[in-house]
Amino acid sequence: GRESYDAGNGSAAGTDGSGESSEDGGEGESPVGLLLDGPGMEVAPEVEKLLHRMIKQVTGDLENLRFNTAISKMMIFVNELYKGQGRRFSRDQGERFVKVLSPFAPHLAEELWNKLGQASTVAYEPWPAYDPALCVEDTVEIVVQINGKIKGIIDIPRDASQEQVQGLVEQEQSLAEKLSGCEIRKVIYVRNRLVNYVV
Secondary structure, X not given: OOXXXXXXOOEEOOOOOOOOOOOOOOOOOOHHXXXXXXXXXXXXHHHHHHHHHHHHHHHXXXXXXXHHHHHHXXXXXXXXXXXXXXXXXXXXXXXXXXXXXXXXXXXXHHHHHXXXXXXXXXXXXXXXXXXXXXXXXXXXXXXXXXXXXXXXXXXXXXXOOHHHHHHHHHHOHHHHHHHOOOOOOEEEEEOOOEEEEEO
């Protein structure tokens, strides 16, 4: 099976435990370090999708010299992990994240690389690849219009049917109130883009 990073003792499972972690609950330690060292974390399948999306976004930002937005994408990724209590990196996932982090925070990346049980430098490691299939969002935002005028935006499951979308619109109180008392003559739905109520 895939070797996982042991969050309890600050080392990769199967290593000699030479990577030491902080005992003070993370006071003063980097957010990424806490993700590697935090107690009681379990590898979650959704972490892999988040990681692939982040790698794709940062790769594109680097190619276009958008360094600030690349850093922002990594911060968003770390924040998403914190939202899911009990998550942790597998060792492989942790290594890929540190490779992406390395150009932006080389000293921190080297420290984390060592905590993951690596004796060599991360600086010469190849850039991690991403799977486009794992970069597709499960939900999309669509515009809700009434007589062609935008009245709101809602999140829907990707490729949702018109019936599903109308049900979600009805559940959104502000939109339901705008449609209340109207005679709906036609509903035009453009998949994954917009729904327009002709009243």
